[in-house]
Amino acid sequence: MSIRLEHVNKYFAATHVVRDVSLEVQVGELFVLLGASGSGKSTLLRLIAGLLPADTGHIYLNEDEVTHVSPQKRGIGFVFQNYSLFRHMTVAQNIDFGLSIRGQGKAERAQRVQELLELIDLPGYGERVPSQLSGGQQQRVALARALAYEPKVLLLDEPFGALDVKIRAQLRQSLREIQQRLGLTAILVTHDQEEAFDIADRIGVMNHGEVLEVGSPTELYQRPKHMYTATFLGTANVLPARRNGSLVHVGDLNLPAPPHTDHLANQAVNLLARPEELLLYSTREQAKETLIGSASVETISFAGHLLRVGVKLQDADARLLTVSMSPADARDLGLENGQQVWVGVREYHLLPG
Numbered sequence: 426m427s428i429r430l431e432h433v434n435k436y437f438a439a440t441h442v443v444r445d446v447s448l449e450v451q452v453g454e455l456f457v458l459l460g461a462s463g464s465g466k467s468t469l470l471r472l473i474a475g476l477l478p479a480d481t482g483h484i485y486l487n488e489d490e491v492t493h494v495s496p497q498k499r500g501i502g503f504v505f506q507n508y509s510l511f512r513h514m515t516v517a518q519n520i521d522f523g524l525s526i527r528g529q530g531k532a533e534r535a536q537r538v539q540e541l542l543e544l545i546d547l548p549g550y551g552e553r554v555p556s557q558l559s560g561g562q563q564q565r566v567a568l569a570r571a572l573a574y575e576p577k578v579l580l581l582d583e584p585f586g587a588l589d590v591k592i593r594a595q596l597r598q599s600l601r602e603i604q605q606r607l608g609l610t611a612i613l614v615t616h617d618q619e620e621a622f623d624i625a626d627r628i629g630v631m632n633h634g635e636v637l638e639v640g641s642p643t644e645l646y647q648r649p650k651h652m653y654t655a656t657f658l659g660t661a662n663v664l665p666a667r668r669n670g671s672l673v674h675v676g677d678l679n680l681p682a683p684p685h686t687d688h689l690a691n692q693a694v695n696l697l698a699r700p701e702e703l704l705l706y707s708t709r710e711q712a713k714e715t716l717i718g719s720a721s722v723e724t725i726s727f728a729g730h731l732l733r734v735g736v737k738l739q740d741a742d743a744r745l746l747t748v749s750m751s752p753a754d755a756r757d758l759g760l761e762n763g764q765q766v767w768v769g770v771r772e773y774h775l776l777p778g
Contacts, residue, residue: 427450427451427452427453427454427486427487427577427578427610428448428449428450428456428473428484428485428486428578428610428612429448429449429450429484429485429488430446430447430448430449430469430473430482430483430484430485431447431482431483431484431485432445432446432447432481432482432483433445433446433447433469433472433479433481433482433483433484434446434479434480434481434482435465435468435469435472435477435479435480435634436480441634442465442468442634443465443468443469443472443479443634444465444633444634444635445482445635446469446482446634446635446636447636448629448636448639450610450612451610452608452610453608453609453610454610454611454626454627455601455604455605455611455613455624455625455626456610456611456612456613456625456626456627456628456629457612457613457614457615457620457621457624457625457627457628457629458470458612458613458614458615458628458629458631458636459615459616459618459621459628459629459630459631459657460616460630460631460632460657461616461632461657462616464631464632464633464634465631465633465634465635466614466616466631467582467583467614468634469631470580470582470612470614471582472484473486473501473578473580473612474496474499474501474503474580475491475494475495475496475499475501476496476503478493479492486499486500486501486577486578487577499578500576500577500578501576501577501578501579501580502571502572502574502576502578502579502580503571503579503580503581503582504564504567504568504571504579504580504581504582504584505567505582505584506582506583506584506586506587507587508555508560508563508564508566508567509567510555510563510566510567510570511555512554512555512556513554514554515551515552515553515554516542516547516550516551516552516553516554516555516558516566517538517542517551517552519555519566519570520538520541520542520551520566520569520570520573521534521535521537521538521573522570522573523570523573523574524537524538524573524574527574537573538551538573539551541569541572541573542569544569544572544603545565545566545568545569545599545603546565546599547562547565547566547569550562550566559592560587560588560592561588561592561595561596564584564585564588564596565596565599567584568584568600568603572603572607572609576609577609577610578609578610578611578612579604579609579610579611579612580611580612580613581600581611581612581613581614582614583614583615583616584596584600584613585597585615585617585620586615586617593617593620594623597620597623597624598623598624600613600624601623601624613625618657618658618659621642622642622646625641625642626641627639627640627641628640628641628642628645630645630651630653630654630657630658632653632657637650637651637653637654638650638651638654645658646658646659646699647699647772647774648774649697649774649776650776651776652695652776652777655695655697655774655776659699660699660700660733660747661697661699662697662698662699662700662703662746662747663695663696663697663776664676664695664696664698664717664744665693665694665695665696665778666680666693666694666695666696666775666778667692667693667694667778668682668686668689668690668691668692668694668775669690669691670682670690673694673696673775675696675717676718676740677740678716678717678718680696680715680770680773681715682775683773683774683775686775689775689777692777692778693778694775694776694777694778695775695776695777695778696773696774696775697773697774697775697776698746698770698772698773698774699772700733700746700747700748700749701749702770702771702772702773703717703746703747703748703749703768703769703770703771704748704750704768704769704770704771705734705736705748705750705754705758705760705766705767705768705769706758706766706767706768706769707758707759707766707767708767709767711767712767712769713769714769714770714771715769715770715771716767716768716769716770717738717746717768717769717770718738718739718740718767718768719738719739719765719766719767719768720736720737720738720739720746720765720766720767720768721736721737721739721763721764721765721766722734722735722736722760722761722762722763722764722765722766723735723736723737723745723762724762725755725760725761725762728749730751731749731750731751731752732749732750732751732752732755732760733747733748733749734747734748734749734750734755734760735747735748736748736766736768738768746768748768
């Protein structure tokens with residue numbers, strides 16, 4: 426593997442900001458650290474880069490321990506959120522800066538700068554200064570500067586956080602293409618789950634300094650192991666239940682237990698159903714899926730190509746569920762606030778209670 430952490434801890438005074446993190450990132454992988462503000466993800470990235478010292482634990486890059494090695498000797502490229510470009514230098518000089526302090530020849534450096542300008546799709550911009558560039562262009566230059574001396578590992582700390590939605594989407598796809606073309610191992614920090622889903626090979630979900638779980642975007646969204654992951658990654662409909670034998674008991678309902686949940690047998694569980702896995706019917710007889718129960722429509726909101734419908738189950742707890750559906754399906758139902766409907770579910774997942 427390219428990056429390995431073993432029981433890494435970091436304290437700021439009495440605050441434990443990184444808690445016993447052990448993690449492996451494979452060669453050529455784009456790994457995303459995802460978590461809310463204050464979860465410790467940026468601190469962990471700085472520990473890997475050597476910008477902060479670890480209090481305990483071990484950090485390895487390409488099997489070499491670098492726990493006490495200076496940042497300059499770790500062979501890492503780092504991209505910050507705020508670009509950190511030298512305002513008095515041209516684009517070419519910014520990209521060339523790291524090469525010049527490493528003593529490379531002028532002609533070799535000039536060739537490398539032009540290669541990188543082509544790579545980030547900014548040929549001909551070398552003589553401009555940062556103030557003449559858009560935010561997205563400045564971040565491309567920051568990426569090129571980090572790649573200038575061909576690092577084996579690229580670390581990115583919320584690199585698109587200051588950009589608008591459209592530019593962020595374009596830049597993260599550019600980053601993904603460049604990372605794959607160069608075969609770079611990369612760790613990107615973000616709080617944006619859409620960004621993580623869009624480009625990550627694997628995601629590590631952080632909360633209160635801990636990496637709670639690691640998996641592919643699909644695994645973490647559909648089959649999370651922790652309630653925090655389930656509720657942080659998208660909208661989660663959660664119902665308390667109990668798994669006994671081959672059944673899951675949800676109130677008065679008995680649903681088939683999903684496969685691979687034997688480890689949860691005979692105990693309290695939570696049933697997780699994503700909004701797109703729920704369906705609404707006008708009558709019980711129309712239902713083609715497993716029914717959860719009857720409900721009343723509480724809210725209908727427009728969310729682009731989908732509607733988000735809030736329904737209140739007619740059970741003892743009057744639980745609220747969120748259903749995603751197309752406007753066409755809503756029209757077919759004649760959907761309106763206060764309407765009585767039946768709620769069916771296609772897929773669901775069990776979490777420990």
